[in-house]
Amino acid sequence: MTLLAAFACVFFTALAAWFVFAGDERLPEDSPAAARLRALRERKQAIYDNLRDLHFEFLAGKLAQPDYQRSRQMLETEAARVVREIQRCGEAS
Amino acid sequence: MQLFGAYAVLLAFVLAVYAFVAGVVGHLRRRRRLIVSAERATLAVFPALTVAVLCLIGLIFRNDFTVAYIAEHSNRALPFYFKIAVLWSGQEGSLLFWSWLLSGYAFVVLLGGRLRPGRAADELSPKHAHRALVPLASVILAGVEVFFLALNNFAASAFASLPVGTPADGNGLNPLLQYSQMDIHPPLLYLGYVGFAVPFAFCLAALLKRYPGDRWIHITRRWTMVAWLFLTIGIVLGGLWAYKVLGWGGYWAWDPVENAAFLPWLTGTAFLHSVMMQEKRGMLKIWNVWLVFATFLLAIFGDFLTRSGLVSSVHAFAQSSIGGWFVIFLAIAVAVCLAAFFKNKDFLKSENPLESTASREAGFLFNNFVLLVAAFAILWGTLFPVISEWVEGQKISVGRVFFDRINVPIFLFLLFLTGVGPLLAWRRTSAASLKRNFLGPAILGAAVLALCLAMGWRDPYPLVCFALAAFVLAIVAMEFYRGARVLSRRSRRGLALSAVELTMRNTRRYGGYIIHVGIVLLAVGIAGSGFNQQTEGPMPYRAKLAVGPYTLTSLAYTQDDNANFSSEALIVRVDQGGREIATMYPSRRFYKASNQTQSMVADRSTLLSDLYLVYAGDDPETNQPILHAYWNPLIAWIWIGALVIGFGTIIALLPSRTAAARRENPPARVAETAEVAQV
Structure with a gap:
């Protein structure tokens, strides 16, 4: 029984070592410029989501017209700024 | 083997x-x-x-x-x-x-x-x-x-x-531990505790890598929700176990180990709210990182409290020497968090300021502040015996009164914020919007308060809780109704189908509202304890005992024996309004292997109240069986509330249909880009 257990221990140690060292995989690597561009695109998407939510809340009757207009204008200004920055980054890269 | x-x-x-x-x-x-x-x-x-x-x-x-x-x-x-x-x-x-x-x-x-x-x-x-x-x-x-x-x-x-x-x-x-809940409660609780290591790992990795953008916080949030779900269900099941097993008629005693589980729950809850400010507006990044760190550290600290024997509790393991290992690990973890934070602090700069106190951001800030005050008060009360022993050389425990006095008002305020938060607009809310959104629910809350007063109830905390519960439920119902109405107009479907569609389009928001409903039900169940009644007395053959609307009559006494335990039980008839409605069997077991005796609670639970009987053994002087009887109104709503919270969290974890559609439809993004670029 002990011999069997010892054999199993050796077998599983070898299996674990093979599993750990045999694998290879490419890891995602971003240049700083690409990472910056990606972050800006994420921000743009978040602002668009905010605009959609805002519009839906307005349609649902949660927001008064002036609140909606003011928030929408702020978000659009922010979106335009981010889009301009994306274009700049895109041209630079 | x-x-x-x-x-x-x-x-x-x-x-x-x-x-x-x-x-x-x-x-x-x-x-x-x-x-x-x-x-x-x-x-x-x-x-x-x-x-x-x-x-x-x-x-x-x-x-x-x-x-x-x-x-x-x-x-x-x-x-x-x-x-x-x-x-x-x-x-x-x-x-x-x-x-x-x-x-x-x-x-x-x-x-x-x-x-x-x-x-x-x-x-x-x-x-x-x-x-x-x-x-x-x-x-x-x-x-x-x-x-x-x-x-x-x-x-x-x-x-x-x-x-x-x-x-x-x-x-x-x-x-x-020989109860069915013990096959489920510890694994779920551990899944919660252990699960907080994952958001901690992602958060620390993002900080160390200075990973740009906010996607890392989405991942951290999702894993926090998974752990939070398990911890919530685990805590409630622990309460259910205490209620069904410990035989004192309650489910939460502010025991140190209960508190240890509650602390990471509170900071995790705070994070799940404040993370929205980072995702929506790029705010509170430092705060969020520290909430994730604190949640993980408190989970480890809770494990330390349970295992070290530092505090005494019915839930704790026996005193052991592993406390020192935990102290060293906690010290290393805190040092790593501090070093990572100070090295990369500039990475966490906020992108926007707080524009108004009448905004959803401010609502979340209040919510976080109150949750952390509650966490601090509970931590203080839990450690007070240890601190007092260090300072005074004498262990002084703070009891249930301290925790209730501090926490009940805090949690009522949180319940209020649960309703208020969703109705505030991001950035700024005008008086007109406030009036439009709050008037109906506030009137309903006031009506419930008046009704309770008219029924002669005077205990302030349950009264306020019921009024706030009506206020929050009205707000959630209004949110679903308004959103479903918009979709219903577009698609010409019924309101119920539109409400389902609405939920699946924004699972996170509407799942969150379902969680809020669960929290309200749980609060109502807890508020019911303001009306609890209890009594005890000897129960020889045909003796009667009255509790709440019930009359209990002792019918007989029975004994049983098997390999694991021997038991003795009282057979009690329950009458309500002169009519027999049930027979109950509160008992005591003597476990042979461990030589320990354990009361087995008999509980008759309905949506309105529980009748809870404990056979406390025989009076040593008279040899007559003693029965403790409790009438606990509304307690079933605690367990129902927990189920609703679990359901809501699962909904919130599902991907939203709109987000999935957006990812699969990049041309729409391009069109939007062009459109906004022209602004």
Whole structure:
């Protein structure tokens, strides 16, 4: 029984070592410029989501017209700024 | 099997140490092969520990009492469905179980982060960020695993043999643990505690990597929600266990171990709210990072409190020497968090200021502030005996009165914020919007308050709670109705179908509202305790006892015996309004292996109230059986509320249809870009 257990221990140690060292995989690597561009695109998407939510809340009757207009204008200004920055980054890269 | 189990735990430890060391070196020196092998070593810890856990379960079912842990916590007559609970009923087994769950989380995280060969993830999808952060997050998880596996191997081995001889039978499972809830409650609670290591790992990895953008916070949020769900259900099941088992008529006693589970729940809840400010407006980044750190550290601290014997509790393990290990690990973890934070503080700069106190941002800030005040008060009260012993040389405990007095007003205010938050607009809310949104729910809340007063109820806390419950439910109902109405107009479908469509379009928001409904139901159940009644008395044959609307009559006395325990029970007839409605059997069991006696509560639960009977044994002077009877209104709503919270959290974890559609439809994004660029 002990011999069997010892054999199993050796077998599983070898299996674990093979599993750990045999694998290879490419890891995602971003240049700083690409990472910056990606972050800006994420921000743009978040602002668009905010605009959609805002519009839906307005349609649902949660927001008064002036609140909606003011928030929408702020978000659009922010979106335009981010889009301009994306274009700049895109041209630079 | 014992030798092989011990070997598997040692192999897991070696793998975790390799994963941690190779991962750290690989990241510092940018060696890709080292990083990949570290990841694979972290993956391999899980199968190794699965083998170890299976070995221990096998030994438990084989009644192998040469293993000290099994001799201490199991016995031959223990029913098979409780034998599985032996795994987590003692210090050593539960630590192994903890390590196994942690390795299981790491396994899922690593598998989830693997990309299909030849395919790159959409760079805006969470999968891309997930894959980018997984190599470092897995090193951090391996670091946590190293600590717990060191305990498993060198401080509290579940496979250690008895020093001398093999007993014919074991000491048996603690009678307090021989309940069905004990097969579910500890695993869920542990899944919650352990799960907070994952958001911690991603958060710390993002901070150390200075990962740009906010995708990492989405990942952190989702994993926090998973752990939070398990912890919530685990805590409530713990309350259900205390209610059904401990026999004092209540479910929450502000016991140190209960508080230890509640602390990370509070900070985790605070994070799940404040994270929205970072995702929507790029605010509170430092705050969020520290909430994630604090939640993880409090989870480890809770484990330390439960296992070290620092505080005394019915839920704690026996006093042990492993407290020192936890103190060292906590000190290292705090030092790592501080170092990572101060080195990368500029990475966490807020993108927007708070524009108005009448805004959703301010609502979330209040919510966070109140949750943290509650957490601090509970931490203070929990540690007060320890602190007073250090300072005064004398242990002074603060009791239930302290916790109730501090926390009840805090939680009522939180209930109020639960309603207010969703109705405030981001950035700024005008008086007109406030009036439009609040008037209806406020009137309903006031009407409920007036109704309660008219019914002669005067206890202020339940009154306020019921009024706030009506206020919050009205707000949630209004949110669903308004949204469904918009969709219904567009699609010409009925309101009910539109409400389902609405929920699936924005699972996070509407799942959150369902969670709020669950919180309200839970609060109503807790508020019901303001009307509790209890009585006790001798119950010889035909004796009567009245509690709430019920009259109890003692009918007979019965005894039973089996291999595991002998028992004696009272047979009690229950009448309401002169009509017999039930027969109940409160009993006491004497467990033979452990020589311990345990009361078995008889509970008749309805949506309106519980009748809860405890047979407290015989009066030593008169030899007459003593019955404790409790009438607990509304308590069932606590358990229903927890189910609703669980359902809401699962909904919130599902991907929203709109988000999925957006990801699959990039041309729409391009069109939007062009449109906004023209603004």
